[in-house]
Amino acid sequence: MKSQFKNKSQRDYWGIAFLLPSLLILTLCYLLPMFMDLYYSFTSYNIIQEPKFIGLENYRELFSDKILGISLRNTLVYTIIVVPLQTVLALVFAVLLARVCSFRWGNLVKSILFIPVITSMILVGTIWRIFLTTDGGYVNNILQFFNIAPVNWLGGINSSLFSICLITVWKLTGYFLVIYYAAIMDIPKSYYEAAKVDGSNQIQQFWHITLPLLKPITYLVVTLGTIWSFQVFDLVYTMTGGGPGFSTTTLVLSIYNTAFKQFRMGYASSISIFFILIILVISVVQKYGFREKS
Amino acid sequence: MRNRKTLIKITVSLLFIIPLILSIFPFILMILVSLTQKSSIDFRFNFSEMSLINYSALFRNLNFLSLFKNSSIVVFFACTLNSLIASMAGYAFAKKWIWAKEKIFWIYLMTLIVPGQAIIVPLFIIMNKLGILNTHVVLFLPIINAFGVFLTRQFMESLPDDLLDAAKIDGCNEPRIFFNVVLPLVKPVIISLTIFTFITSWNDFLWPLISTTSSSMYTLTLGLSTLQSNYLTNYGLLLAGSTVIFLPPFILYSILQKQFIEGVALSGLKG
Structure with missing residues (x-):
């Protein structure tokens, strides 16, 4: 009877029974694939024949692969454009909505800017590919109205990646806005009242109260944005297919093409391992940054 | 002072109309064009010619x-x-x-x-x-x-x-x-x-x-x-x-x- 009161330390097997379904699926769909990634990265494997061990050959190729280099560069450029843009926009919008506009208006804007967030990337890619058509697309139509020459949004080597960046920012800003908005609402009103008594204006309040208190959230928004940017796939797949040339080929698209267009599973695994390492580095930097600053 | 504050509030609130339109207008256009059979897209919509023909094509064929x-x-x-x-x-x-x-x-x-x-x-x-x-x-x-x-x-x-x-x-x-x-x-x-x-x-x-x-x-x-x-x-x-x-x-x-x-x-x- 007494042991029944010690719920936590009670050594029955119910805990394991409750955990088992989850553990089995996790092992099958996550843990096993992680180890197989590592194993296949040392092999040459085309699915039909048995995998052949080739040592570090894949990794040697990895560092001399020109197209992979381009896709890594594209992913980096994409990240460098997208992350600051969406972070600053979300922050500025959230601060204005929470600190200047009325509560009602803030909520309304927030809910409408959130609509692109819940839609699928494939849908976003499809509609924007149509709207960005060079001849007669909506965007160029509007530009023409202002006497601006039509832009070859998705067909130009330099413009296509930039267009995809803009669409990403269009889709995700609402998401980060919601995070910022909630965080600003959590800042006690008394901080601002005290500052007002000291005679500081709204802009000073932003620099000295809002921004410092939002630092942990900014870390979250930036790391999350960076990690998501490195995973970009759906949008380039539907809008440009990686082209023109390789101008919008990204890291994940490279993995996909290598594995499922060229059927080089071993080499694709080695790119995957490289990809995991990049994400790990970002996560570690985030952890370190968090500890340093907060 | 009070007036100036209200003015700022209204101006900032109105500025948000631009992002609002940007987030919602593409979806409105999406629905409008989906009801037409245009081969090129434009802003002219003839409501009497709209139909669900694309939807029936999607689900039927x-x-x-x-x-x-x-x-x-x-x-x-x-x-x-x-x-x-x-x-x-x-x-x-x-x-x-x-x-x-x-x-x-x-x-x-x-x-x-x-x-x-x-x-x-x-x-x-x-x-x-x-x-x-x-x-x-x-x-x-x-x-x-x-x-x-x-x-x-x-x-x-x-x-x-x-x-x-x-x-x-x-x-x-x-x-x-x-x-x-x-x-x-x-x-x-x-x-x-x-x-x-x-x-x-x-x-x-x-x-x-x-x-x-x-x-x-x-x-x-x-x-x-x-x-x-x-x-x-x-x-x-x-x-x-x-x-x-x-x-x-x-x-x-x-x-x-x-x-x-x-x-x-x-x-x-x-x-």
């Missing part, structure tokens, strides 16, 4: 009914199984004895850091060897992940042990305690998790693209992508397909706005 059914089945099983399995595991981690609990939980956290796209190649090979490619199971199985476990565990840790003990003394066995006592208490987090899973599975693309080869197993996102390569300039048809994907999450969002924002914002924790 282009397999969208089966795509819709596949997506719904996948979403249903992804949501129910993920909520059930994750909360069971969350309960085990929070309240039960497990051998090497900390170490196992650490492994769970590790799987959250590794992005899904990095393990699709071996995942495809495993599912191929198991012979379950082109089934509904293969589509929803990988959606069940450690994130829900992590989330539910946090909530369940705050449940008082006394309550669970009381249920036990009343003669409840473990499954009954879980279903009748624990689950009702963590309902809000289950709702958030379900919405999050709904959005993830409804919008999923890369995994369906890889794991299905027969068009009878395609999901809606995959169907739209195929439609795009086959009917590159049939804008009305493409945007009708987009509207079909757009509406279910949008309608749910309109009804459950608050829960939706909470549920989707959760993905931030996932990282």
Whole structure:
């Protein structure tokens, strides 16, 4: 009877029974694939024949692969454009909505800017590919109205990646806005009242109260944005297919093409391992940054 | 002073009309064009000529009914199984004895850091060897992940042990305690998790693209992508397909706005 009161330390097997379904699926769909990634990265494997061990050959190729280099560069450029843009926009919008506009208006804007967030990337890619058509697309139509020459949004080597960046920012800003908005609402009103008594204006309040208190959230928004940017796939797949040339080929698209267009599973695994390492580095930097600053 | 403040407030509020239009106008255009049969797009809409002809083409001739059914089945099983399995595991981690609990939980956290796209190649090979490619199971199985476990565990840790003990003394066995006592208490987090899973599975693309080869197993996102390569300039048809994907999450969002924002914002924790 007494042991029944010690719920936590009670050594029955119910805990394991409750955990088992989850553990089995996790092992099958996550843990096993992680180890197989590592194993296949040392092999040459085309699915039909048995995998052949080739040592570090894949990794040697990895560092001399020109197209992979381009896709890594594209992913980096994409990240460098997208992350600051969406972070600053979300922050500025959230601060204005929470600190200047009325509560009602803030909520309304927030809910409408959130609509692109819940839609699928494939849908976003499809509609924007149509709207960005060079001849007669909506965007160029509007530009023409202002006497601006039509832009070859998705067909130009330099413009296509930039267009995809803009669409990403269009889709995700609402998401980060919601995070910022909630965080600003959590800042006690008394901080601002005290500052007002000291005679500081709204802009000073932003620099000295809002921004410092939002630092942990900014870390979250930036790391999350960076990690998501490195995973970009759906949008380039539907809008440009990686082209023109390789101008919008990204890291994940490279993995996909290598594995499922060229059927080089071993080499694709080695790119995957490289990809995991990049994400790990970002996560570690985030952890370190968090500890340093907060 | 007061006047100036009100003026600023109104100006800033009005400035937000630009992002508002930018976020909502593309979807309005999407729906409008989907009702037309234009070969080139423009802002002239003749409301008397609008029809649902693109939609009937999609559902009658282009397999969208089966795509819709596949997506719904996948979403249903992804949501129910993920909520059930994750909360069971969350309960085990929070309240039960497990051998090497900390170490196992650490492994769970590790799987959250590794992005899904990095393990699709071996995942495809495993599912191929198991012979379950082109089934509904293969589509929803990988959606069940450690994130829900992590989330539910946090909530369940705050449940008082006394309550669970009381249920036990009343003669409840473990499954009954879980279903009748624990689950009702963590309902809000289950709702958030379900919405999050709904959005993830409804919008999923890369995994369906890889794991299905027969068009009878395609999901809606995959169907739209195929439609795009086959009917590159049939804008009305493409945007009708987009509207079909757009509406279910949008309608749910309109009804459950608050829960939706909470549920989707959760993905931030996932990282």
